[in-house]
Amino acid sequence: MSGQKTAWVTGASSGLGLHTALALRDDGWRVIAGARSFEDGEADGMTRLKLDVTDEKSVARFCEKAAGIAMPDALVQCAGMLVLGSCEETSVEEFRRVIDTNYLGMVRMNRAVLPLMRERGGGKIVLFSSINGLLGIPFQGAYTASKHAIEGYAECLQLEVKPFGIQVMLVEPGDHRSGSDRYRPHAAAMKPDSPYAAEYESGTGVIRRDEQNGSDPDALGRKIARTLDRKVIPFRKRIASPDQHLAVYVHRLLPAGVNAAILRRYYIRRRKGSSPRSE
Numbered sequence: 189m190s191g192q193k194t195a196w197v198t199g200a201s202s203g204l205g206l207h208t209a210l211a212l213r214d215d216g217w218r219v220i221a222g223a224r225s226f227e228d229g230e231a232d233g234m235t236r237l238k239l240d241v242t243d244e245k246s247v248a249r250f251c252e253k254a255a256g257i258a259m260p261d262a263l264v265q266c267a268g269m270l271v272l273g274s275c276e277e278t279s280v281e282e283f284r285r286v287i288d289t290n291y292l293g294m295v296r297m298n299r300a301v302l303p304l305m306r307e308r309g310g311g312k313i314v315l316f317s318s319i320n321g322l323l324g325i326p327f328q329g330a331y332t333a334s335k336h337a338i339e340g341y342a343e344c345l346q347l348e349v350k351p352f353g354i355q356v357m358l359v360e361p362g363d364h365r366s367g368s369d370r371y372r373p374h375a376a377a378m379k380p381d382s383p384y385a386a387e388y389e390s391g392t393g394v395i396r397r398d399e400q401n402g403s404d405p406d407a408l409g410r411k412i413a414r415t416l417d418r419k420v421i422p423f424r425k426r427i428a429s430p431d432q433h434l435a436v437y438v439h440r441l442l443p444a445g446v447n448a449a450i451l452r453r454y455y456i457r458r459r460k461g462s463s464p465r466s467e
C-alpha cells in the first residue's frame with residue numbers, strides 16, 4: 189500500500205505495547221514489532237523481530253532488519269518491567285536491570301533511530317512513562333526512578349530534535365489491566381521476615397488490585413493510534429482514570445508532607461497486630 193506509514197514498536201509481545209501495536213495495525217500502519225520472545229517473521233498482520241533493548245547488538249540488528257523493510261515514521265517504546273521491593277532490600281543489580289530496560293533501553297533505541305529520522309526530515313517518538321514518572325509510591329523505587337529518568341530525558345530530547353522535524357510524546361498511563369506478572373518480579377530479599385513485610389504485603393496488594401481493576405488497554409492503544417495520526421502530537425499524553433489525574437494534580441499542589449500522608453494512607457493498610465516498625 190503506497191503512502192502507508194510505518195511504526196516500530198518495542199515491547200510489543202504483551203500488555204500495552206501489544207495493544208498499541210494492534211491498534212496501529214488496525215489504523216492502517218505497517219507495524220514492525222520487537223520483543224525478546226519474538227522469532228523473526230510475520231504474524232497477526234505485523235512483522236515481528238527479536239529485540240532485547242538492553243543489548244546494543246540486538247538493538248542494532250533490529251534496526252538494520254527493520255530499516256530493510258520500512259523506515260520508521262514513528263518509534264513507539266513500550267518495553268518495560270518493574271521489580272517490587274523496598275528501596276532498602278532491592279539490590280543494586282535489581283535497580284540496574286529495571287533502569288537498563290526501561291530507561292537505557294529507550295536511550296539505545298533513540299540513538300539508533302534518530303539518525304534515520306533526521307535523514308528523512310522527521311518522525312515521531314513515543315516514550316512510555318507512567319503516572320509513576322510523576323509521583324512515587326511505596327515498593328516501586330526502581331521502577332519509579334526509571335520513569336522519572338524518562339520524564340527528564342524526554343524534556344531534553346524534545347528540545348534538541350525539534351529543528352529536525354522530530355516530535356516526542358510521553359505517554360503517562362495510569363493503571364491498566366494489561367500487564368503480566370512475568371514483568372513484575374519481587375526483589376529476591378523480600379522474604380516473610382523482612383522488616384517491611386507487613387507494609388509490603390499491603391502496598392503490593394493495593395498495586396495488584398489497582399492494576400487488575402485498571403483501565404481498558406484496547407482503549408489506550410486506540411488513543412495512541414488516533415494521536416499519532418495528527419500532524420502535531422502533544423508532548424504529554426496522560427491516559428488515566430479521573431482519580432489518577434486528580435492524584436497527579438494534588439501532588440503538584442499540596443506540600444510534600446501532606447502528599448506523603450495521603451499516599452501512605454492509600455497504600456499501607458496494616459492489619460491489627462502487624463509490625464509498625466517505622467512508627
Ligand SMILES: NC(=O)c1ccc[n+]([C@@H]2O[C@H](COP(=O)([O-])OP(=O)(O)OC[C@H]3O[C@@H](n4cnc5c(N)ncnc54)[C@H](OP(=O)(O)O)[C@@H]3O)[C@@H](O)[C@H]2O)c1
Pocket residue numbers: 198199200201202203204205222223224225226239240241242265266267268269289316317318319360361362363364365366367368371399402
Ligand atoms: N500496565 C500498566 O498499568 C502500566 C501503567 C503505566 C505504565 N505502563 C508502561 O507500559 C509499558 C508496557 O507495560 P505493560 O504492563 O502493559 O506490559 P507488560 O505485560 O509488562 O509487558 C512488557 C513488555 O516489555 C517487553 N520487554 C521486557 N524487557 C524487554 C527487553 N529487555 N527488550 C525488549 N522488550 C522487553 C516484554 O516482551 P519480552 O519479554 O518478549 O521481551 C513485553 O512485551 C511499560 O513501559 C510500562 O512501564 C504500564
